[in-house]
Amino acid sequence: MKHTLIFLIAMIAFAACGEDNVPVNLEPRLSVSGATDITRTEATLRGTVALRGNTDMPGLRFVYGDDGGATMQVEAFADNGSVSSRITGLTPGTQYTFYLQAYNDRTTINSGTMTFTTIPNDKPTMGELTILSHGPASAIVRYTITDDGGEEITETGCYVTCASDGETYKVVTTLPGNDGTYKVRIGELRQNTTYELKAFASNKEGETVGEALSFTTGNAVTLTEPGVLRSLMGDNLYAYRSLSFAGPMNGDDLACLRSMAGIDTDGSATQGQLIHIDMADVSIVAGGGSYAESRYTEDNVIGYGMFAGCSKLESIVMPDNVTVIERDALRDCASLTSLTIPASVEEITPSSGCAALAEIQVSPANSHYRSDGGALFNADATALVWFPMGKEGDYTLPITVMSIDDYAFTGCKITSLTLPDELTDIGHSAFYGCELEEIHMPDKLRQIPVGVFQDCRRLSTVYLGTDTELVSDYAFDGCPLLHLYLSASYPPVCRPDAFGRSSDEIFSTCVLHVPSNRLAMYKQDSEWGQFKNIVGF
Template structure:
């Protein structure tokens, strides 16, 4: 019995061990089963899925490609790409995308217009290739060109320059572009070809000549490629007597010499050195290069609506335009020019801007000018007016003064006869009356300073220097060939160099009882003055002057009666 019990206990023990082994194996199997399946019960080694293949944003040469990549479990593509094939003998494989997931998007270029293409996607995993479905699409065909609106760059009485852009060539080379031109009210038109100003920008210019003055024209731009022609919107253009420049440098292109029918030229817009070189030639200035010019010429120039720009060639062979400045020599030696209306935007008129323009009769200083210097040798200039609103200068009787009317800035050379200087003037600037035709100047007692060469080269016949002036500056009467009588006030202390150089004075009257100091060169090139000129001095001071080292050299010295 005891042996039987022992056997039973042994069997039970073996059963328990076997049961535990079976339970353990079941647990391991279940664990392995769960680790080898997804939440949906699928195994982890299933291949990824490519779906939702699409193509959009299709143009003539490009398209946007997309597809969904669904990774299942641990399965994913190592590489992914799109493939395009077509009837146009083309195959394009996009760059590989590593480990794609979700929506994959790329853009492909280099397609041909108007072709049918087939698209599919490929994924590679463990050297196995998975392909998507295939779909077809068409690229857009080429179109006629697309052009911008027409703009007028420059316009003259009988010519115009127009501009437009070829915004798109439509995928084909533009082999012709231009404008259709017809008179307003007419049906037939002529085409005028354009030239490409910039291939990179597709900008075209059309130069139209032989228009009629004061006429209306209808102009339409056009461009042609192998697909077809595009004609832009009509523009109504009217010719006038004036020249309009939307950009500087075009005046010589639209203003032909043989088309000038009168002596007046009006210009608006923008001008640079090229344009002023053209104007100077028309105004009689020496020709810088090329054949001699013999007209026609202009006498009256209106550039009040012009903006002066930098750039272009030198207008006189050595100088260049500067923005909003009448630079030195800009109108120099323009012998045919009689009047000029300057740009309203000008703020500076430099010295000798008009020098040698011997027929210039009138000039107006614009309101914006804050810096002004005179020009020499403008023999016919009779008056210079100053625009109302100018805060720096003032005009009176055709003469330019500073704003406070205390100083003469520019006296016109052609002004003749007698001029009475306003009573508030205290200073006469350097060269203020130089080379002028004025014969007599009456200075107010308030003047205490007269600059160098103030009357040099003028037609002055007589002058009285006020009592408040102490110094007779250098060259004050130099080359005054018509000067006959000079009277110096009581306060004069010195006479500078070249004051009486090349003068034929008959009488010098002094009111100072003490002889002024005289520079050694005061009579340079004019020692004959000592022989024929009468020196008249204050009563009782003749002996003092006669014994003076310089004044005593005069042959004739007498006292004021």
């Protein structure tokens, strides 16, 4: 009995001692679950960590290496037991072994190992080939190399095959553009001929040829982006006399077009011989450099001086979507014989120096302008906008006309003009430099505007109507007036520079005709009294 009691006490004491010595800092369980998102040079290593007992999360890292035995480490972090790290700088086509390692200040433990193999290098992968622009004898194409295969591209460009005879050659390009795309100009094509184009790229693993693209050259130059006309034309810049264009054009393209038409941006002559231009399918867009005279393009605007000095140009079809044709856009296009205004135009100011221009036509769909007898009027023919400089002989304005726009008759060749009685307004410089010899101004016209007859070198006789109130500066500057008739009962205001450089000569040689019953009044006027010969009628 005594021995039994002693045994029970010993067992209880042992059990109590065992509970105090159960470990509380157990090692975590580690495992690796494989590598994902594997490329030629990168991979994501994945594993798991499971804590046991009261163990704090240890430091974690993946240890990996290739078959050569070299090992590397990358720190890792746990997220709800999942562990991952992205590793870079791997060698393509190489097998790697890796394991997950946990460590603290007491111990280091490892998981089991796994392997993965990086993707090997390959031939390049080609993107889509597209045509940016093309002309009668050239094209610019664009493509991408979507994957270089992990190797340096040694050569890239485009294979060109003529469909009619099967002849194939390749055009090689060099560096890609800033956007990562490659552009190739293909020249020396035959007009109206079908070609098959294939982009290609090579590296040390081999060559890849992209899908074929067929296109046919024609008579037109087609652009899909602005600023490429000069590079598209290449050595053929001065080869054409007649061309049609389509697509967006900016200042760089217009400067090139001027050069093709025989004149550079600074006004100097080029070898260009383009005399017929069809821009019906062109959109003028802002951007690029100056096309001439420090002028820059605006959307849908034929700007000031855009074709100035293109003296060889015989015909031009304006873009179908242009809304504004600015003053002197066609200045000194001395060979231009006709001009058609498209339906979209809302605002026009004439150009000077178009000496051969005999006719201006307007699209029937235009709601702002109309043509009558080759002259340009507003839609209801109440205003004359532009009288063609090359139109000769006598001319009578329609009776509906009530106003004449600025510069409307500039440089015109007619020698006699009949104005309607209802005309009440004339714009400044309306008859600048024209060849009129005599003109009768209607009675209802009150103001003779600035420079209206300036430099009319043949104008010798002028009749001013009864309601004339003002003769503005330079109205008759440079005119060889011999007879000036004033019908107003009271002397109109005459600006000091109304006769400009011709003042002294006119005051001496020109006869001023005034109403007989107002003769004294005109002679006493400070301006009109300067005439040496004032007579009554």
